[in-house]
Structures are given as C-alpha cells and as structure tokens.
Amino acid sequence: MTRLELTRYLNEFLQVSNYKDYAPNGLQVEGKAQINIIVTGVTACQALIDRAIELNADAILVHHGFFWKGESEVITGMKYRRIEALIKNDINLYGYHLPLDGHPMLGNNAELGRALGIVDAEPIEGVAQGLVWQGRLDKPMSANDFSALLDGVLQREPLHFWGKDKAIHQVAWCSGGAQDYIDIAAEQGMDAFISGEVSERTYHSAQELGIHYFAAGHHATERFGIKALGEHLASEFELTHHFVDIANPV
Ligand SMILES: [Zn+2]
Numbered sequence: 204m205t206r207l208e209l210t211r212y213l214n215e216f217l218q219v220s221n222y223k224d225y226a227p228n229g230l231q232v233e234g235k236a237q238i239n240i241i242v243t244g245v246t247a248c249q250a251l252i253d254r255a256i257e258l259n260a261d262a263i264l265v266h267h268g269f270f271w272k273g274e275s276e277v278i279t280g281m282k283y284r285r286i287e288a289l290i291k292n293d294i295n296l297y298g299y300h301l302p303l304d305g306h307p308m309l310g311n312n313a314e315l316g317r318a319l320g321i322v323d324a325e326p327i328e329g330v331a332q333g334l335v336w337q338g339r340l341d342k343p344m345s346a347n348d349f350s351a352l353l354d355g356v357l358q359r360e361p362l363h364f365w366g367k368d369k370a371i372h373q374v375a376w377c378s379g380g381a382q383d384y385i386d387i388a389a390e391q392g393m394d395a396f397i398s399g400e401v402s403e404r405t406y407h408s409a410q411e412l413g414i415h416y417f418a419a420g421h422h423a424t425e426r427f428g429i430k431a432l433g434e435h436l437a438s439e440f441e442l443t444h445h446f447v448d449i450a451n452p453v
Contacts, residue, residue: 204440206236206295209262217302217432222332224301225272232269232286234295238262243433244447245425247296249281252288254447260294264436266311266429268298303428304378305333309435311378312336314427315397318356321374327391335377335384337391343370346415349395357423359452362401364409364416371395371415378424382416389414399424400453422451 204212210230214220219228242255246267255263269282278286289296304311305326316324316338324338344352346363349371353361375388376397382405388396389412396414399421409416430446437444 204238204442206230206234206238206262209238209295209436209440210297213264213297213299217299217306219299219302222301222305226268226270226298226300228299228302229297230295231298232289232294232296234289235261235293238295238442240443240445241433241436242445242447243429244449245422245429245451246449247285247298248449249285249288250449251447252285252294254449255294256288256292258445258447260445262295262297263289264297264299264429264433266298266300266303266425268296268300299429299432301332301334303432304425306428309428309431311425311428312376314431315376315378315424318427319352319374327375327387330387331377331384334381335375335387337373337375337388337393339373340371343372345370346395349415350417353397353417353419357419359420359423361397361420362418364401364406366409366412366414366416367394369394376424378428379421382418385409385412385414385416397424421453 238261240260241262242260243264244251247265321338326333327335327337350363371394373393374395375393380400381398385396385408397417401418433444
C-alpha cells in the first residue's frame with residue numbers, strides 16, 4: 204500500500220483527532236512512498252531502528268515516537284542519529300501514543316484487560332480521555348495470586364504495594380506511567396490499581412487510600428497495543444509484519 208493510504212487508514216482507525224496528546228500522532232518522519240514491510244515496537248530507540256533496517260522495513264510503527272512536549276526542539280546527538288538512520292534508509296516512522304492506549308479493540312488497556320481475564324472491562328467514563336479502565340475478576344483473588352497472574356501474563360514481576368487486607372475483585376488499570384491515577388481508582392471503590400511505573404509518593408497513596416497498587420512495567424504493559432496494531436494491518440492489507448521487542452526493565 205502507499206504511505207498516503209496507510210497514514211489515512213491509521214489516523215482514522217485510531218481516531219487520532221479525539222485525543223489531546225504530548226506528541227504528534229501519525230507520520231512523524233517521512234520515508235518511501237510504497238510500503239510492504241512494517242516493523243512494530245514500543246519505543247523508537249536506536250536498537251529498534253537498527254533491527255528494522257536489517258528487516259528491510261519500509262515503515263516503523265511505535266507507541267513512543269519523537270518530538271515530545273517539553274523536550275529540546277533541536278535535532279542533535281542521539282535524536283539526530285535516530286532520525287539520520289531513518290532518513291538514510293528511507294523508512295517512515297509512525298508514532299501513536301494515547302490513541303493506542305485508548306483504542307477500544309486493540310489498545311494497550313483493552314488488550315491488558317483481556318490478557319488478565321478481566322470481565323466487563325471498559326473505560327471509566329469522564330476520566331482522563333477514557334484512558335483509565337475498570338472491570339472485575341471472575342472470582343475474587345488474593346493479592347499474592349493476582350501478583351503471580353501479572354507476573355505470568357507480562358513475564359515481569361510486578362512491584363506490589365499492599366493497600367488493604369481484602370481480596371481483589373474490582374480492578375482499575377492504565378498502561379504506562381499512570382501511577383497518579385491511583386486516586387481516581389480509589390475514589391471509584393476499586394480494590395486494586397495497575398499501571399506501569401511507580402513514584403515515591405505512590406507507596407503512601409496506596410496505604411492511605413487503602414488500595415493495592417501494582418507497578419507492572421511501563422514497557423511490559425505497552426507491548427500489547429502496537430503488536431496488535433501490526434497484526435491487524437497485516438490481516439487487512441498485503442503487508443509483512445514483524446514485532447520487535449527491545450527489552451526494557453522499566
Ligand atoms: Zn508509554
């Protein structure tokens with residue numbers, strides 16, 4: 204397919220215009236006009252770009268692209284080397300941030316809920332652009348069992364803050380660095396909140412709000428959406444797709 208067709212399809216499918224974001228969503232660096240091979244990955248780091256070059260990619264699709272609000276606007280150093288590699292190899296770079304967290308079918312939150320077997324999963328209405336999700340476990344589960352479930356699904360041991368003694372039934376979650384939504388999860392009466400990262404203050408919040416907190420990994424909770432997007436594109440169009448996981452302990 205052409206770059207123009209892919210750009211139009213993605214922007215529409217991911218409902219880009221519905222989000223107010225910290226980085227531009229869509230085509231960030233322009234490459235060749237015809238696209239046959241796509242590579243997906245969480246972050247547009249040098250290792251991902253190098254692997255995409257080896258795989259003869261025509262386009263790279265990521266959750267964490269370039270040009271974040273607040274970062275230096277000049278193209279030097281590490282940023283230069285990444286962009287130079289893309290341009291020299293004529294590779295398109297697409298970045299989709301919040302639209303890929305919130306997508307109702309294959310977003311990070313929808314996919315995480317599905318992977319954990321959470322039932323009646325849906326965004327909490329009116330909160331943070333629909334990015335905080337809630338649902339319940341089929342049967343209440345001890346915090347230790349739930350921690351083991353996260354470990355098994357994400358292949359990464361979560362950091363657990365013990366907020367209450369009760370078993371876990373109602374759960375809220377938001378992929379990535381969304382630990383500060385713990386207040387909202389507690390207000391909604393949830394037994395546990397899951398996000399990717401943790402701050403020093405999160406420990407006290409969990410204790411004082413009486414809610415279990417699980418830091419399950421920013422990278423680990425955000426692998427789902429971009430991979431599912433690549434698989435979706437390969438099933439809809441004549442594209443070869445490779446998901447490349449560049450490990451990250453955070
Ligand atoms: Zn993220």
